[in-house]
Amino acid sequence: MSEACCSATRTDDGGAKCPASAFPGKPVDWTTVAALAHGRVPTRQEFRLCRDAECDVVYYGSGGTMLTADNLNVQPGFKAGSDELVCYCFLHRKADIERQLRETGDTDIFESIKEEVQAGNCACEVRNPSGRCCLGEVQQAIRSLRKELAVTA
């Protein structure tokens, strides 16, 4: 059947959205998923990350594997009810940035992470659920907190 043939070539589009929330996911290396999963490693497949805060699913794979935060060694900071970790290597939470901004009007968390990254001490590919460096997210969190708290640089 030609329909089956066509739909087979479209599996990537289907796989791009979280099966639970229909939220479009970003590709994540299998190595990252394998490093963060409890127990035995999931079968090698194309994994994506669901960043929808309200969705329980963190990773979903082209082979049908789905992992929630309960299946992982880390609680992703972008999920509702988490500790709101923004840096998974040096364990900075959004609340840490907020406290610094409230108490001192400034924060050195971005700079301190940057120094560690430059020193080669970060392991985002196996610590950060996105498998990517956290600095972009940290910067974004600082920017929105500054606005929220009306603290300018």
Ligand SMILES: [Zn+2]
């Ligand atoms: Zn989802």
